[in-house]
Amino acid sequence: MDMQDAAPVAGIGGCLATLLALAAPYVLISEPGTGLTVYYASGPLGAAGIGFLAALLVVVFLSGKQGRTAPDTVAGIAVVASFGLFVLTLxxxxxxxxxxxxxxxASARWMTGHRWILLACSALVPVAGAAYVWAVLR
Known part of the structure; x- marks a missing residue:
């Protein structure tokens, strides 16, 4: 498989993993009053900014994969936005x-590692974005 085809697929996979990890607590924690709103409101933009950038990057990577936009344009947008996604998640x-x-x-003790799992998922996206830039510009 060509790197120019594989990198957007990897980027989409990283974005979907980020979105799934972001949504997991809402699905897996059923007890009311758990503090999820406070948890997700942390940071400069909260987790909503992470979800927005991840969803936006799915569209960006898809436009590159399907050839709807010039590959160098998509690669530039993808690498900058994916780095922004990682920094925002960090x-x-x-x-x-x-x-x-x-x-x-106690049933949700896995939440102690949730933010680091989310960070790891978002770290896949800039790697894919950088691979896409490398494949387009070589």
């Missing part, structure tokens, strides 16, 4: 109050 993960994370019920 800022959010570092600004989450640890006492809020520890306040979740």
């Amino acid at each position: 800022l959010w993960a570092l600004s989450v109050d640890p006492t809020n994370v520890l306040s979740f019920p």
Whole structure:
């Protein structure tokens, strides 16, 4: 498989993994009053900014994969926006109050690592964006 075809697929996969990890607590924690709103409101833009950029990048990578936009344009947008996604996720993960994370019920102890899983998922996206730039410009 050609890198110019594989990199957008990897970027889409990283974005979808980020979106799934972002939505997982809403699906898996059923107890009311768990503090999810406070958890997701942390950081400069909150988790909503992460979800927005991840969804936007799916569209960007798809436009490159399907050839709807010039590959060099898509590659430039993808690498800048994906780096922004990672930085925004990092800022959010570092600004989450640890006492809020520890306040979740015992059945949701996995939430102590949730923000780092989300950060790892978002880290896949700039790697794919950089690979796409490399494939387009070589």
